[in-house]
Amino acid sequence: MKPLKDKIALVTGGTRNVGKGIALALGEAGATVYVTGRSISEKDVQGITKAGGKGIALVCNHEHDVEVKEVFELIEKNEGKLDILVNNAWGGYNRLRNRKAYPEFKWKAAFWEQPFGLWEEMINVGVRSNYIASVYATKLMLKQKYGLIANISFYASRKYYGNVIYGVAKAAVDKMTMDMSEELKKHHITCVSLYPGYIDDNKKTPNPKKESSQFVGRAIVSLATDKNIFNKTGKILVAAELAREYGFKDIDGSQPEPYDKL
Numbered sequence: 001m002k003p004l005k006d007k008i009a010l011v012t013g014g015t016r017n018v019g020k021g022i023a024l025a026l027g028e029a030g031a032t033v034y035v036t037g038r039s040i041s042e043k044d045v046q047g048i049t050k051a052g053g054k055g056i057a058l059v060c061n062h063e064h065d066v067e068v069k070e071v072f073e074l075i076e077k078n079e080g081k082l083d084i085l086v087n088n089a090w091g092g093y094n095r096l097r098n099r100k101a102y103p104e105f106k107w108k109a110a111f112w113e114q115p116f117g118l119w120e121e122m123i124n125v126g127v128r129s130n131y132i133a134s135v136y137a138t139k140l141m142l143k144q145k146y147g148l149i150a151n152i153s154f155y156a157s158r159k160y161y162g163n164v165i166y167g168v169a170k171a172a173v174d175k176m177t178m179d180m181s182e183e184l185k186k187h188h189i190t191c192v193s194l195y196p197g198y199i200d201d202n203k204k205t206p207n208p209k210k211e212s213s214q215f216v217g218r219a220i221v222s223l224a225t226d227k228n229i230f231n232k233t234g235k236i237l238v239a240a241e242l243a244r245e246y247g248f249k250d251i252d253g254s255q256p257e258p259y260d261k262l
Helices: 017-028 042-050 065-079 117-144 164-187 213-224 239-246
Strands: 008-011 032-037 054-059 084-087 147-152 189-195 236-238
Touching: 008 017, 008 065, 017 032, 017 042, 017 054, 017 084, 017 147, 017 213, 032 042, 032 065, 042 054, 054 065, 065 117, 084 117, 084 213, 117 147, 117 164, 117 189, 147 164, 147 213, 164 189, 189 213, 213 239, 236 239
Parallel strands: 008 032, 008 084, 032 054, 084 147, 147 189, 189 236
Antiparallel strands: none
16 A cells, blocks of 8 residues: 555645656655646646656746645645645756856856845745745644645755855755744644755666655655654754665665765
């Protein structure tokens, strides 16, 4: 029997990279997985259903609160509950992915040389959207008195990673996790930050310094099936460390190492 059968999950920004891998891993575990994306289609979630779950694509730009609200209203209407929210929506790499539109952008440029718009891209989508989604998810989870909110973050919260705004955004996500968990404790809703490592879905041979996006998803599955998960609420967790704790491996059978030290 699949461990997340009858569980309802939402992965925001799940059309590529980490979000896509998390959604697929949840599907492998049998969950019904709603996935948001600005230009998502049913083709993007076919793998979830093929893996053994049920994938549902929802077009949503997380910069628009009305669209986010409609996502949760639909989930409540269709399912009546939400068990897992994975906040993965992130706008911070927009300039890296659109080199033609931003030919002069340099990730490691000093903060006084960075365009002001980068702040809005990282904070509005990478932080604010997580907050808004968590508000709506909590209102559903309060009714059932349980739930898991996992905020995808990164080591840049604790160490310098070449871009000041990036570090500020990740630190904000971690602080939001810690403070939300305090207010959610009496309702038995778990809230954690999760750090992936170096993601490479095209690695051809096992590499302990790299991990697949599905590996991060398996960390979410392990948390969601842990009867004592509430002991981890408010904490910063690392996917590779959880793999050792719960005993899961990457899709190539390797055991990735933590990408960095906190």
